[in-house]
Amino acid sequence: MYRYDEFDHQVVRERVAEFSDQVARRLSGDLSEEQFRPLRLMNGVYLQLHAYMLRVAVPYGELTSGKMRRLAHIARVYDRGYGHFTTRQNIQFNWPKLSDIPAILRELAEVEMHAIQTSGNCIRNVTTDAFAGVAADEIEDPRPWAEVLRQWSTFHPEFTYLPRKFKIAISGGAQDRAATFFHDIGIRLVRAESGDVGFQIIVGGGMGRTPRVGRVLNGFVAKSEILSYLEAILRVYNLHGRRDNKYKARIKILVDALTLEGFRAEVDAEWDRIRGSVVEVPAEEVERIGAYFADPDWQALADNPPELAAARSRSAAFNGWVSANVMAHRVPGYAAVTVSLKPVGGIPGDATADQMDALADFADRYSLGALRVSKEQNIVLPFVRQDQLYALWQALVAEGLATANKGLISDIIACPGLDYCALANARSIPLAQMISERFSDIARQHDIGEVTLNISGCINACGHHHVGNIGILGVDKRGEESYQLVLGGDATQTAAIGDIAGPGFTAEGVVDAIETVIGVYLAQRQTGEPFIDTYRRIGLTPFKEAINAAR
Amino acid sequence: MSRQIVSANRLTDGLVVFRTAAGTWTERAEDARVYSVEEAEIEVAAASREGTVVVGVYAVDLEEQGSAPSRLRERIRATGPTVAYGPAAVISPRRAAGA
Ligand code: HEM
Ligand code: SF4
Numbered sequence: 001m002y003r004y005d006e007f008d009h010q011v012v013r014e015r016v017a018e019f020s021d022q023v024a025r026r027l028s029g030d031l032s033e034e035q036f037r038p039l040r041l042m043n044g045v046y047l048q049l050h051a052y053m054l055r056v057a058v059p060y061g062e063l064t065s066g067k068m069r070r071l072a073h074i075a076r077v078y079d080r081g082y083g084h085f086t087t088r089q090n091i092q093f094n095w096p097k098l099s100d101i102p103a104i105l106r107e108l109a110e111v112e113m114h115a116i117q118t119s120g121n122c123i124r125n126v127t128t129d130a131f132a133g134v135a136a137d138e139i140e141d142p143r144p145w146a147e148v149l150r151q152w153s154t155f156h157p158e159f160t161y162l163p164r165k166f167k168i169a170i171s172g173g174a175q176d177r178a179a180t181f182f183h184d185i186g187i188r189l190v191r192a193e194s195g196d197v198g199f200q201i202i203v204g205g206g207m208g209r210t211p212r213v214g215r216v217l218n219g220f221v222a223k224s225e226i227l228s229y230l231e232a233i234l235r236v237y238n239l240h241g242r243r244d245n246k247y248k249a250r251i252k253i254l255v256d257a258l259t260l261e262g263f264r265a266e267v268d269a270e271w272d273r274i275r276g277s278v279v280e281v282p283a284e285e286v287e288r289i290g291a292y293f294a295d296p297d298w299q300a301l302a303d304n305p306p307e308l309a310a311a312r313s314r315s316a317a318f319n320g321w322v323s324a325n326v327m328a329h330r331v332p333g334y335a336a337v338t339v340s341l342k343p344v345g346g347i348p349g350d351a352t353a354d355q356m357d358a359l360a361d362f363a364d365r366y367s368l369g370a371l372r373v374s375k376e377q378n379i380v381l382p383f384v385r386q387d388q389l390y391a392l393w394q395a396l397v398a399e400g401l402a403t404a405n406k407g408l409i410s411d412i413i414a415c416p417g418l419d420y421c422a423l424a425n426a427r428s429i430p431l432a433q434m435i436s437e438r439f440s441d442i443a444r445q446h447d448i449g450e451v452t453l454n455i456s457g458c459i460n461a462c463g464h465h466h467v468g469n470i471g472i473l474g475v476d477k478r479g480e481e482s483y484q485l486v487l488g489g490d491a492t493q494t495a496a497i498g499d500i501a502g503p504g505f506t507a508e509g510v511v512d513a514i515e516t517v518i519g520v521y522l523a524q525r526q527t528g529e530p531f532i533d534t535y536r537r538i539g540l541t542p543f544k545e546a547i548n549a550a551r
Numbered sequence: 552m553s554r555q556i557v558s559a560n561r562l563t564d565g566l567v568v569f570r571t572a573a574g575t576w577t578e579r580a581e582d583a584r585v586y587s588v589e590e591a592e593i594e595v596a597a598a599s600r601e602g603t604v605v606v607g608v609y610a611v612d613l614e615e616q617g618s619a620p621s622r623l624r625e626r627i628r629a630t631g632p633t634v635a636y637g638p639a640a641v642i643s644p645r646r647a648a649g650a
Contacts, residue, residue: 026562027562027563027603028603029602033602033606033607047560047607048565049567050565050566050628050631050632051564051565051566052564052565082636082637096565098562098563098564098565099563099564317648343647344642344646344647345642345646346642346647347634347636347640350636350640352637352638355641397648398644400642400643400644400646401647402644402647402648403647403648404648418623418624418627419627419632419634420632427627427633429632430633430634433634442648479621479623480623481623
């Protein structure tokens with residue numbers, strides 16, 4: 001885990017002091033709402049449907065037990081006893097008082113947390129794979145680079161007022177678990193034939209009303225040149241990105257306008273100009289930062305210890321949980337555990353203060369104090385010994401946190417929708433609850449197997465509906481909620497934007513349609529074929545026909 | 552003839568409030584004064600000057616019959632999230648597991 005140095009502490013302290021003063025001036029009337037709004041947005045404070053919302057950054061999703069306890073404390077003391085973990089690996093509090101926000105930010109700063117880069121047209125909080133540093137398929141740990149990017153982008157004077165928000169994701173796995181093809185810039189660690197590790201740079205991906213799969217701008221950028229290359233991209237965007245129309249302001253629109261080749265030519269020209277002059281991170285600095293993410297002292301353990309095998313054959317429920325929620329670790333005898341925040345009938349991504357405290361305790365007891373927030377809105381315990389999995393599972397069961405549905409149909413990703421969001425057309429949460437109730441039978445979910453299901457309450461696509469294997473978009477149909485069903489999206493390296501299977505569903509109608517879609521899949525799948533592969537093989541038509549026949 | 556109520560968010564805590572006949576603000580939509588469209592326009596302009604009390608003052612259309620806002624968004628805004636949340640919504644361990 002990265003620890004603040006004196007400079008980081010000071011930057012955050014100064015920001016808290018500055019914003020506290022701005023809040024005081026707003027409350028006294030010295031600042032008008034027009035003057036204050038951009039200032040509060042720069043500090044993660046939104047005004048939602050019912051109240052203010054505070055978005056707290058969890059840089060690249062990494063938490064310690066101490067930070068998690070502080071989040072629990074804030075939820076309990078300053079909010080209504082819960083928080084919402086988001087697809088951008090952050091946490092949102094839904095009910096903070098403006099007058100309490102300075103105190104909240106002070107409490108966060110004490111544990112090296114803040115709300116910087118969670119809003120506004122800057123480079124947002126960088127996201128990565130929740131299994132960084134532990135995944136067996138990893139080329140290299142992306143977290144040191146995520147931290148380098150954090151330091152580079154925080155308050156970058158040139159890139160604080162971009163045409164629009166700017167999101168960067170970095171992934172180190174052969175499997176892309178960070179949706180790098182759906183960010184303004186996606187970065188993947190790759191190994192060249194020479195054996196050197198560098199970066200593949202993907203640009204212009206995104207969701208919202210103009211979904212785009214990002215495209216490879218450069219197949220290999222050396223580590224020693226990454227910052228100048230990124231600066232070149234951002235400079236071209238900052239200069240040529242549209243500022244007249246916020247719907248056309250993202251980098252994806254610029255890449256469309258210039259074509260990939262045209263955009264690349266601009267970037268290369270700028271890169272040639274600044275290459276060597278931009279301050280790159282020196283190798284020693286990367287090494288220093290890397291040391292914060294050094295391996296813990298692993299014990300020499302073997303995979304599949306007898307205790308684990310025995311417990312798996314004793315308890316079917318435990319066995320089901322292990323097969324869904326426990327991921328292979330690169331170190332023998334260890335496991336990475338996903339704690340599902342998607343109980344049957346629950347609110348995807350929500351956790352109560354008590355649950356956060358419990359998770360912090362479990363992290364201390366079973367995961368060397370470490371936790372991660374995943375973009376699937378779950379919590380990952382990255383360093384669990386396999387011979388302690390059963391004990392951890394029992395502890396999770398007691399807290400209602402042992403839902404064995406990771407990657408299954410009820411592991412639903414959903415935005416807050418019309419229950420909270422001022423921009424929403426339709427509710428997301430009740431729909432997620434209905435779907436998880438409909439598919440509550442865990443054995444049936446395991447039989448259906450891997451499928452992603454994403455819900456957004458409007459076209460901004462915060463719930464990633466464009467890239468769900470099954471996606472649902474809420475639309476406003478003359479003042480009534482209506483839902484559109486999308487199929488075949490894929491957020492991984494086999495990236496795809498879903499196809500529209502049908503508009504105009506009611507909430508009940510969309511749940512029935514999903515049932516129909518799953519029925520077609522089960523009838524058509526070949527042995528071992530997950531939903532997305534069947535979809536690719538047979539196409540949209542059979543699904544669409546079945547949905548229409550059932551309507 | 553459409554009728555409206557006047558709403559805003561309270562500056563200090565952001566909560567949704569409604570204009571009363573006494574010119575104060577209440578959290579209960581039922582206690583809001585009902586205006587004609589013309590009256591509401593005047594009231595919105597007046598209330599918007601209370602910049603240290605509220606933000607985002609606007610008029611909300613009511614249903615033809617009854618006193619609820621006509622749009623779903625405004626009904627949810629007036630009554631809160633339609634789902635139980637936080638500690639009140641904790642799912643029992645058994646149900647959570649889908650057992
Ligand atoms: C509740 C207040 C929120 C507001 C006002 C908001 C606003 C927006 C807007 C306007 C966009 C579209 C940007 C564009 O197309 O240029 C967007 C995209 C997005 N938001 Fe949100 N959002 C909110 C909550 C969330 C939450 C809760 C999450 C995570 C669960 C989230 C994650 C994202 C992601 C991943 C995208 C799509 C990626 C992109 O194109 O930028 N947002 N949001
Ligand atoms: S997708 Fe729309 S409804 Fe959902 S959180 Fe984003 S802006 Fe709000």
